[in-house]
Amino acid sequence: MLEDKLSTVAKAMKRSEIRELLKLVAKPEIISFAGGMPDPTLFPSKLIAEVTSEVMEKEGERALQYGPTEGDTELREKLAEWDKVDIDNILITTASQQGLDLVSKIFIDPGDTVIVGYPTYLGGLQAFNSYDAKFIGIPLDDEGMKVDVLEGTLQKLSRDRNLPKFIYIVPDFQNPKGVTMPTDRRKRVLELASKYDLLILSDTPYRPLRYSGEPCPNFFHLDGGMERVITLFTFSKILCPGFRLGYIVAPPDIIDKLVVAKQGTDLCTSPFNQAIVREIIKQDKLDRHIKKLVSVYKEKRDRMLSALDNYMPKMEGLSWTRPDGGLFLWLTLPEGMDANRMFERALASNVAYVVGSAFHYDGNCKNTMRLNFSYPTLEKIDEGIKRLAKVIEEEAKEVL
């Protein structure tokens, strides 16, 4: 009975496999590289309690009331300063997943094409999917989306009059691959976007978490006229996910439409949470906190890379990425192996990952997996990679 009443997109909606899977791996004996979660021992709980008391004392009446849909003015000013843009370029969002939803809402009509990484962030696929987008995936190398493949694809789509509304890119320490797009490739992508008059949706949750190498400019700073880039930021990875707080940087006419869409979606993002984060920024405590995260996560990344170097069997076709930042690296198994099939063996050995196929819109590339290094302790990284190495060795013996 319910089925008859559902909207077209709701009929096609499926529970996210990996979110269901994450429930399976919540047992304490399992070392999980599966989630995308920050290290909770680093959350600044004490600072947040202190700042909340100050906010309640100083501006409780404002912070607990409805706020403007655009977001807290002073917070937007701070962020504009930080990102060297104008306050009219900034909309506060209920974290960046809402950014994905709002951008989809104002741009995607059923059947519209969207270009995504192959693989890409699962939550992006889910948001676009809920507006009935059709996907075209562009494979990635160690420098992100392959720009020559992108060019060929756009040529073809242009001939077919099926150009996408936007290109969705996670340029820094991409989720799931961990790779970063260098400046020259960003410029090439922008040129293509300009040639075919497309928008770029740049998703940058991990950007401040760089452990090695030099930062690349944000897309919108390469886009002279600030015309065609929409950038999503979030405080989830650099402060805490529990606030559900992020923001969008975009041209003012796009911000305007996003504001109207947001009015119907949640009226405004929590002014309480916004006030707390604004005060943390004003007290110069966010930068300091990010420095601490970078030093801890760098050690974790290094530990995972050396554990992989030390424990993984020497096997043709077995490789992994070496990210300069973020939370994830990407492991590729030899052709003929299947991370989905192997998952049960991994669970039995008390280690977990996310199957790479989950990040491919068509569910392919089953010989890949994503490994998270931000959440587990150094000891667990070491032990977990040891277990995973053994699982891969045993599985390879059986299937290769």
Next chain:
Amino acid sequence: MLEDKLSTVAKAMKRSEIRELLKLVAKPEIISFAGGMPDPTLFPSKLIAEVTSEVMEKEGERALQYGPTEGDTELREKLAEWDKVDIDNILITTASQQGLDLVSKIFIDPGDTVIVGYPTYLGGLQAFNSYDAKFIGIPLDDEGMKVDVLEGTLQKLSRDRNLPKFIYIVPDFQNPKGVTMPTDRRKRVLELASKYDLLILSDTPYRPLRYSGEPCPNFFHLDGGMERVITLFTFSKILCPGFRLGYIVAPPDIIDKLVVAKQGTDLCTSPFNQAIVREIIKQDKLDRHIKKLVSVYKEKRDRMLSALDNYMPKMEGLSWTRPDGGLFLWLTLPEGMDANRMFERALASNVAYVVGSAFHYDGNCKNTMRLNFSYPTLEKIDEGIKRLAKVIEEEAKEVL
């Protein structure tokens, strides 16, 4: 250029007139009956600061991390107990505007019919509109939606094979009219919904704020099988809007779909805010707070009603509702008067309201207005109604 890229719904999106208007009336010299805001002097800032400290101390690692999309389990248990339903009937939302958005997302296909009050809550119209719903409005009397008109409308729609997906009702102290639907009419509406196999979307933000009369049962408690009622609750009016926290009570199969839709929309509602509210409930401090709100708002309602009785000119066709609860009452001007036209005169006299046409999907009924009594002080209610009475008197002289 942007216009070409927008989705169909985004092209049709307009900034909410009344939200823009509310910016105009923010001047301190204006006594505003326009907003729908709680009295900020009643926000329990100190309690919130204390509870936040406890939460950060006891469970900071959990409250600042990602949480389940369904919401905090313990909070859901508390709410299930409160509403005498099962935990599987409950989804925590980023306040009830998100409930309106998610319900729209899973049920409305472009062109689908939705039945709404004529007038009804503006944010409901905005949410349904952003999924390209078509509206049919049912007029209200002092007992809410006129059930005989509803019956006739459904008969006709059934013949035309254009039955709506759902009937949107604000049963208690309706926004904007302030009227409440009695139990027998609720039963009639449910019978009609059952006859035509429709869902009821019941929006109950003001329900606990009753100042006189006896409570009516919630729709879902009248719906034996709990099959066809989706109910939206929010903490915005009974605690504070600044948390952006609410919940949905619905049949489990509907909750399931809403959870998937919510994953793509914002992953989860702030676990930080959820933990604070859960602790306030556990410490039995929410009930106590509601009692305080009821006593203060009752006095404000009484003051507004007696000011209207005392100051309004005796004029045929000038009337207002006498709500038993909530935040609003509804004033009707004599036919031939136009609250939109009169608005400038009101602003010049430093008093503001919301034009009633804003709550009618077709922008009609210009001789009506909504007056809010929760936000202004008792003195301002008195003085503001005095000013408004004079404005109406002067306007009537000019136009009638």
